[in-house]
Amino acid sequence: MNPPQGSRPTRYRIAPLNPHAHVFEVSCTVDEPDPAGQSFRLPAWIPGSYLIREFARHFVSVRAECNGSGIGIRKTAKDIWQADPCSGALTMIAEVYAFDLSVRAAYLDGRRGYFNGPSVFVWPVGQEQRPCEVEIVAAQGEGYREWRVATSLPRAGASPYGFGRFAAANYDELIDHPVEMGSFDLVHFQAGGARHDIAVTGRHRGDLKRFSRDLQRVCQAQVDLFGGAPESRAPVDYYLFHVLAIGEGYGGLEHRSSTSLICKRDELPQLGSIGVGEDYRSLLGLASHEYFHTWNVKRIKPSAFLPYDLTRENLTEQLWAFEGITSYYDDLMLVRSGVIGVSDYLELLGRDITRLLRAPGRSRQSVAESSFDAWIKYYRRDENTPNAVVSYYLKGALIALALDLMLRRAGVTTLDEVMRALWQRHGKPGIGVPENGVEALAAELAGIDLTDFFGKYVHGTADLPLAELLAPFGVDVMLRAAEGAKDKGGSPGKRKTARAWLGVVLAAGAEPRLQHVLSDGPAERAGLAAGDTLVAIDGIRASAESLERVLKFRGADDVVSVQAFRRDELMEFSVELDAAPLETCWLALADDANADALARRSAWLGQSPANP
Numbered sequence: 001m002n003p004p005q006g007s008r009p010t011r012y013r014i015a016p017l018n019p020h021a022h023v024f025e026v027s028c029t030v031d032e033p034d035p036a037g038q039s040f041r042l043p044a045w046i047p048g049s050y051l052i053r054e055f056a057r058h059f060v061s062v063r064a065e066c067n068g069s070g071i072g073i074r075k076t077a078k079d080i081w082q083a084d085p086c087s088g089a090l091t092m093i094a095e096v097y098a099f100d101l102s103v104r105a106a107y108l109d110g111r112r113g114y115f116n117g118p119s120v121f122v123w124p125v126g127q128e129q130r131p132c133e134v135e136i137v138a139a140q141g142e143g144y145r146e147w148r149v150a151t152s153l154p155r156a157g158a159s160p161y162g163f164g165r166f167a168a169a170n171y172d173e174l175i176d177h178p179v180e181m182g183s184f185d186l187v188h189f190q191a192g193g194a195r196h197d198i199a200v201t202g203r204h205r206g207d208l209k210r211f212s213r214d215l216q217r218v219c220q221a222q223v224d225l226f227g228g229a230p231e232s233r234a235p236v237d238y239y240l241f242h243v244l245a246i247g248e249g250y251g252g253l254e255h256r257s258s259t260s261l262i263c264k265r266d267e268l269p270q271l272g273s274i275g276v277g278e279d280y281r282s283l284l285g286l287a288s289h290e291y292f293h294t295w296n297v298k299r300i301k302p303s304a305f306l307p308y309d310l311t312r313e314n315l316t317e318q319l320w321a322f323e324g325i326t327s328y329y330d331d332l333m334l335v336r337s338g339v340i341g342v343s344d345y346l347e348l349l350g351r352d353i354t355r356l357l358r359a360p361g362r363s364r365q366s367v368a369e370s371s372f373d374a375w376i377k378y379y380r381r382d383e384n385t386p387n388a389v390v391s392y393y394l395k396g397a398l399i400a401l402a403l404d405l406m407l408r409r410a411g412v413t414t415l416d417e418v419m420r421a422l423w424q425r426h427g428k429p430g431i432g433v434p435e436n437g438v439e440a441l442a443a444e445l446a447g448i449d450l451t452d453f454f455g456k457y458v459h460g461t462a463d464l465p466l467a468e469l470l471a472p473f474g475v476d477v478m479l480r481a482a483e484g485a486k487d488k489g490g491s492p493g494k495r496k497t498a499r500a501w502l503g504v505v506l507a508a509g510a511e512p513r514l515q516h517v518l519s520d521g522p523a524e525r526a527g528l529a530a531g532d533t534l535v536a537i538d539g540i541r542a543s544a545e546s547l548e549r550v551l552k553f554r555g556a557d558d559v560v561s562v563q564a565f566r567r568d569e570l571m572e573f574s575v576e577l578d579a580a581p582l583e584t585c586w587l588a589l590a591d592d593a594n595a596d597a598l599a600r601r602s603a604w605l606g607q608s609p610a611n612p
């Protein structure tokens with residue numbers, strides 16, 4: 001049904017029109033517009049972030065020109081503009097407001113500009129397969145002389161890091177290369193035969209040489225995983241890590257040859273520091289996660305994303321595999337590449353298990369359901385999210401762990417081999433992974449029936465038997481209440497301990513306000529609700545500290561009186577406390593591991609037992 005698509009490119013131009021007003025001017029020119037009136041459309045979401053974002057709401061004004069003269073253009077839908085009939089070159093010109101400090105949209109001020117294609121570039125309807133050219137124009141004025149451009153968008157005339165002309169094979173490629181303009185620090189390394197740049201924007205005092213060295217090892221380990229050493233090659237010729245360092249913030253979004261990361265400036269390794277602290281480990285994990293997506297989701301894709309429908313939700317039950325397996329490997333590649341030690345890795349795993357155990361939603365929603373409903377649940381968090389939603393990242397990662405351990409124990413295959421097979425069979429354009437495709441492939445390679453495993457843990461809500469699965473690898477799983485008694489091994493559940501529990505999560509801030517009231521907990525039973533502000537507990541002014549004291553010194557089954565404001569109304573509750581559930585988990589190397597267990601563990605973690 002598409003009109004003939006010749007090779008004449010769609011031409012785009014983007015310029016920082018008014019940095020202080022945060023406005024880009026963006027134009028799109030087609031040489032052969034639809035004679036009946038060409039339509040232009042803007043994506044409603046950005047691939048990788050599964051929420052309808054309605055980027056069109058930031059299109060402040062739109063006009064059109066036919067052969068250089070103004071013609072009419074009007075909206076025909078929330079995200080569609082249709083120009084009057086024109087024979088000759090038709091240009092749509094928009095002013096786009098850009099002040100979103102995230103990895104998902106666009107930002108412009110007097111210090112830097114940044115944009116993702118889906119939030120600024122329309123596509124000429126029916127011509128989305130034409131090649132695209134884009135001219136990225138420098139801001140005018142003295143203050144912008146030092147600005148350079150960092151992007152993985154292929155250059156067509158623009159000098160390295162300069163403004164000028166860029167090219168893409170089609171619209172899909174055009175919008176998958178975010179662009180940073182401004183002053184940034186650059187370091188680079190080689191991995192898998194490809195140049196990798198890190199462009200760091202924002203005030204920081206990070207040791208970028210060290211970051212580059214460590215990230216090189218992580219990237220090479222991933223290339224080796226998918227490519228198989230020794231002649232393994234990265235799936236790109238060039239890769240760019242965009243890093244925005246700010247005071248508070250966290251985020252990442254994957255693209256085919258780049259990623260955008262936002263981190264706290266303190267997460268960059270500090271000059272002169274040694275070892276990998278918690279902050280730096282978090283940044284390395286984020287960079288590792290997004291790089292793993294270069295294979296898993298950017299090239300190995302669910303069939304449901306072929307092609308992306310940028311106008312509406314793209315539904316799949318497989319985000320647990322594309323995000324969860326990626327989340328399993330992000331930290332695993334840090335330990336396998338030797339950037340962190342085994343004990344650090346076990347600490348990270350213990351924290352993940354803890355986070356999952358603390359979310360009652362895990363027994364209400366499966367990760368397949370969570371994947372499907374990501375658009376309306378996981379990405380739209382509210383006070384009831386912990387009770388109703390399971391994270392397909394978090395439980396998906398632990399499912400990947402459980403699957404890997406189970407396959408390794410059976411001795412026929414590993415999750416690494418499943419990922420390589422996925423890459424070989426589905427890594428080519430157009431060969432999507434059908435729903436349940438990962439499950440079928442794992443069963444095929446393992447030569448065993450995995451229906452029960454996936455039925456229970458992916459399509460059902462059963463808790464994973466991680467203690468049982470980790471034991472043959474010489475790793476002990478321990479559980480305890482948030483504070484207090486310790487208990488070795490076993491499955492999660494409520495046990496009698498000295499510590500009492502209210503079943504709430506307090507919001508950050510000085511005021512003791514309930515952010516979440518957990519399902520079936522004492523607070524819910526007594527009638528407390530999310531949003532309530534605690535006033536007094538047993539007649540003493542409530543604060544995070546006084547609540548902590550009460551829970552520490554009162555027994556489970558004790559009754560406390562709680563006064564709280566719901567909106568502006570004072571209410572009183574009688575709360576019968578429970579014993580705190582054993583939901584804090586930590587892992588440790590078993591003292592009594594035998595040689596088989598040690599060998600299994602070093603094959604899994606890639607480090608010898610002598611180097612924990």
Ligand code: ZN
Nearest residue numbers: 289293323326
């Ligand atoms: Zn991800």
